[in-house]
Each structure stands twice: as C-alpha cells, then as structure tokens.
Amino acid sequence: MAEAGGAAAAAAPDIDPDFEPQSRPRSCTWPLPRPELPAAPAEAGGAAGAVDEGAGGAAVGPGRAEGARAGGAAARKGGSRRNAWGNQSYAELISQAIESAPEKRLTLAQIYEWMVRSVPYFKDKGDSNSSAGWKNSIRHNLSLHSKFIKVHNEATGKSSWWMLNPEGGKSGKAPRRRAASMDNSSKLAKVRGKASKKKPPLQSAPESTADSPSSQFPKWPGSPSSRSNEDSDVWNTFRPRTSSNASTVSAKLSPILTEQDDLHDEELLPSLVYSSASSNVPPTVTEELELIDGLNLMSPSSSVLSTQQSVSSGQIQRDSSFSLQSPNAAGQTTTFGNSLFNPIDISLQSSISHFSAPHTLEVLLTPASPPPRDVMLTPVDPVLPQTGNRMSSRTLLLLGGQAAQSKMSSGNSRGKSTEQQVEPVGASVLPSTLPIVTSPQNTASIISLKAPVSATTAQAVQLGSPLLLSSASPAPLGLNQDRLPIDLDLDMYMENLECDMDYIINSELMDEEGLDFNFEPILSTPSYPSTSQASNHTWVPS
DNA sequence: AGGACTAAACAAG
DNA sequence: CTTGTTTAGTCCT
Numbered sequence: 001m002a003e004a005g006g007a008a009a010a011a012a013p014d015i016d017p018d019f020e021p022q023s024r025p026r027s028c029t030w031p032l033p034r035p036e037l038p039a040a041p042a043e044a045g046g047a048a049g050a051v052d053e054g055a056g057g058a059a060v061g062p063g064r065a066e067g068a069r070a071g072g073a074a075a076r077k078g079g080s081r082r083n084a085w086g087n088q089s090y091a092e093l094i095s096q097a098i099e100s101a102p103e104k105r106l107t108l109a110q111i112y113e114w115m116v117r118s119v120p121y122f123k124d125k126g127d128s129n130s131s132a133g134w135k136n137s138i139r140h141n142l143s144l145h146s147k148f149i150k151v152h153n154e155a156t157g158k159s160s161w162w163m164l165n166p167e168g169g170k171s172g173k174a175p176r177r178r179a180a181s182m183d184n185s186s187k188l189a190k191v192r193g194k195a196s197k198k199k200p201p202l203q204s205a206p207e208s209t210a211d212s213p214s215s216q217f218p219k220w221p222g223s224p225s226s227r228s229n230e231d232s233d234v235w236n237t238f239r240p241r242t243s244s245n246a247s248t249v250s251a252k253l254s255p256i257l258t259e260q261d262d263l264h265d266e267e268l269l270p271s272l273v274y275s276s277a278s279s280n281v282p283p284t285v286t287e288e289l290e291l292i293d294g295l296n297l298m299s300p301s302s303s304v305l306s307t308q309q310s311v312s313s314g315q316i317q318r319d320s321s322f323s324l325q326s327p328n329a330a331g332q333t334t335t336f337g338n339s340l341f342n343p344i345d346i347s348l349q350s351s352i353s354h355f356s357a358p359h360t361l362e363v364l365l366t367p368a369s370p371p372p373r374d375v376m377l378t379p380v381d382p383v384l385p386q387t388g389n390r391m392s393s394r395t396l397l398l399l400g401g402q403a404a405q406s407k408m409s410s411g412n413s414r415g416k417s418t419e420q421q422v423e424p425v426g427a428s429v430l431p432s433t434l435p436i437v438t439s440p441q442n443t444a445s446i447i448s449l450k451a452p453v454s455a456t457t458a459q460a461v462q463l464g465s466p467l468l469l470s471s472a473s474p475a476p477l478g479l480n481q482d483r484l485p486i487d488l489d490l491d492m493y494m495e496n497l498e499c500d501m502d503y504i505i506n507s508e509l510m511d512e513e514g515l516d517f518n519f520e521p522i523l524s525t526p527s528y529p530s531t532s533q534a535s536n537h538t539w540v541p542s
Numbered sequence: 543a544g545g546a547c548t549a550a551a552c553a554a555g
Numbered sequence: 556c557t558t559g560t561t562t563a564g565t566c567c568t
Contacts, residue, residue: 082546082567089546108558135557137547143560150559157555159558 085121090134090141093119094148098164105151105161111138 081087088096097114098106106114112135116126125134142148142162151161 091546133548136549139557139559140548140561141546142558 083121085119090137091145091147094138094141094162095164098148098162103161105163107153107159107161108139108142109159111142111162 083089085093093115094111097111097118098104100114100118101110112126115122115134115138117123122134142150146167147165149163149165151163153159153161
C-alpha cells in the first residue's frame, strides 16, 4: 500500500491498450507475434479511454463466472466476454499492466491499482471488501505463470517487482521444478535459488532437490541452439522449486530504483524511453508501441531481432551457443536484464558479448531499426550493488562492456545509493571517442583473463557508456543477456570461469567459422545519435 | 485434457 | 495485514 500512491502514478497513464471489447475481433491475442507495428492504427482507437469494454456488460458483477462464463459461452470470438471484465484473462491483464508501466515492472499493489483504474469492472472493487477475490486471483496468477517473474525490490521494503519474463513463459505454466543438473547451470541455479528458505516439509518431496532431468523448460525464443540445452536449463532454473522461478531469480538483484522511480518515474522515464531510438515518438504512441512490443517479448523475437541483426551486424548471431542472448536486444533485455542478471552471465558469455555488443548498439540506435522498440532505457536498476564491489578486475573484464554499462548506466541515472559507487561522473565521452574497445589486445587480455586490465576495463566501460546514455539501462546492448544472477557466487563463478572461458573461446571462436572479430569498427563509427555522455569514471574497485 | 477462475491454506515479513 | 506460493475444485472449450 504504501507504495500504492507512488505506484499509482506509474501505472497510471493510460494504459489500457484496449481491451478489445467488441470492436475488434480479438484479433490480437497477446501471444501473437506482433503484427507489424501498425503505426497508425494503434492509437487511433483512443484506446486510452476506454477499457471499458463491455459497457453494458460490465455489470456482471459478482460471481463472475456466471455472467461471463456461463451465459456467454457463445461467443468468444464474436464478442462476448469470457470474464466479467472482458476477454482477457487475469494473466493478460497483468501483462498489460506491467507493460504499461514505464519500467515494465510493477509491484503487486501497483498491479492492483492498475486494474482498478484501467479495467472498469474492477473499478468499484478496489475496496478492501470487494477486492479480496480478484486480488487473490492476481496473486495466484503471478505466482503461477512463468511469464511473470518476480524481482526483489530492495528499496522500499516493499513488495517485489513483477515483470514479464522475456522468455515468455506463456504457455508454460511455470515449470515448477527445476532441473538442475547441469554443472554450470546448476550453480547458477543455485545461486539464484538462494536456497529457498522454506519448506521441507510437506509434499515437497523429491524432485525439489533437483534432479529431474527432464528439461522442462519452455521454449526459448531462439530455441535454437541445440547445444544450449544447458543454457536453457539455466533459465529454467530460475524458477526453482520452491520459490517460483521468478522469485528465485529475483532473489537478490533488484532493480531498484524504486525510490527514484517514484520520483521521476512518471516523467522521466517515458521520455527517456525512446529517446535514443526515436525521439519523436509521442508518449502515447510510445505506449502503444510498448504494448506492441510487449507482445514481442513473449514471442521469440527472433524474427525481429534477427532481422535487425542481420542487417546491421553480421556476426552477432553466432552466439547461438548461448541461447540466452538471442532474445536480445529488444525490450526484453531491458526488462529483464536490467538488473537482474547481467553480470555474471555475461561474463560467461563474455566472449560473445564483446563482439556482439557493439553491433547491437548500432542496431539499437540506428534509426533504421524497425520499431523503436525498447531501446529503452529503463531507469535502470542498479543492481549489482555489492556485487560490483566485489568483482575483481577480472570479472570486470569479462563483463566487459555490458557490465560496465550496466553500472555506468546506473550511475548515470542518478541512482542513488544503492550501489553506486560507481558514479559516473558524467564525463563526456563521445562515442566516437571510444576507442575500439574490443581491440585484439583486449581480446587477448580477456582470454588470458589475468591481466589487470585496468585499462581495458576502462575501455570497456566507455563502451558501454555511450550506449547507455542517459538513463540507460544496461540492457540495450544487451543482447545479451542478462540473465544470470549476478549474485552468483563469484567464487564459483570464477573458478569456472577459467574453464568456461577457454571452452567458450575455443568452441565459439575457433569453431565458429568465421568469427571475425571486428573489433574495430564498431564503436569507432560515430553513428550513435544520441548524445551520450559517457562516463568515464573510474569506478574501479580498488 | 488443458486452460482459466475462484477459494483457501500456509508461510513470511 | 500484505505478499507469495500451492493445492484443489469447478467450469469451459
């Protein structure tokens, strides 16, 4: 509640896309891969206003079931609503709510609020009395569906943030058990798993422990990489047994900024969002776009992304090995990535990341790229707070651009305390300035991992910075993913790192046929529109 | 059978 | 009390 107030604001805007009442034949269901940016149409409807749907129908009142379900069976497509409030399921409503938020994340209370204000049916039900039932359902849905992930919200002491799972667990209900068998993944998993604190008792039974081999994870967008099974597991992992996946994930990293959010969320964020990409997009549009994009999130995105990538960057795709990355760029990253996972994961993938990142940036920034999507920068959550500190130089290296970025970005944004040691001073480094971050040398260093690399690090940092720009979210570049928990134990991580790196390098680089690293070009080109102020700060962990 | 909604028991903070 | 997780029952497709 407390936050409610603030929350409200965030969610508030218009949001409701439109519950397609009768007007539209429910052509678009969420899951669908997004239509192609209907540029114009979207807004037209004035969706904003309405959510009402069903005008008349709204009444359904009380026992939802009756009205909605029973009677109406008939028409689904035609027009009747499945539920008292319309055709959307709770899960869909929640998704919309989350998407509508600038940050793409909301607390439970905010979600409630969104419902109340956006969905007519719930309008009157905001009160405590009436609310019980549907709120319970909301909560239930959040926990149940893998499409929602919970991110710990340190800041306020409030409840966790709920976000959309980029992966989209859509269909899947949430894999309840995790299979942790993998080495790498397992550790990752654990990390995030944070050992659930609870429940040994009851039925938790066997599987919880980890065994179940089967990979139940849903599907990745890119599904692809066959080899990536492991990886995929990683993902799954996050929804571990006890705590739902999401929860686990969130375990520690939190996006944070709550406070900040509260402060400026409303105002700042929106503007920031597309700043780099398409500056002109009006907020409204933006939202719509976002919504649309949101759809993408769920979808594999591959299509879109791939396109982009292909266009601008050639090599990137090769990361197949890490499916994780594939989802890239888009919003997802943003969402998710922000804080949650980045770092470490990245590191693992570092090899790839390096290469890809730059391109990505371009892609993102490039106007050409299709939808303005979310290049967005979320306000970033500073995650990695402590972690950051702890990281050794090596780590930093690995993290390379991304990590750096993330940090930087966070700093930029005014993040306040949390972790911020890294405050970016706002230095202004122009993109062009950036030296080729990925120079062979760097690479080398990376490989070796040992070098102190301060210099390198710095470079990396710079890299990132431009991208992020102002508010930056780490994500942008992202492509990468972001997924793993930073928190992982560094130790473990470190240990493996070496191995992994080699492995990665070997396999990826070597194998890949032509991996050409182009270190140079990328950054050098000045093309990035946005003004960036990069930061050069030195946050090196002393 | 599977999806979705509801109710409710529990655990934590 | 709120937030979350789970389980169970019912209805619908």
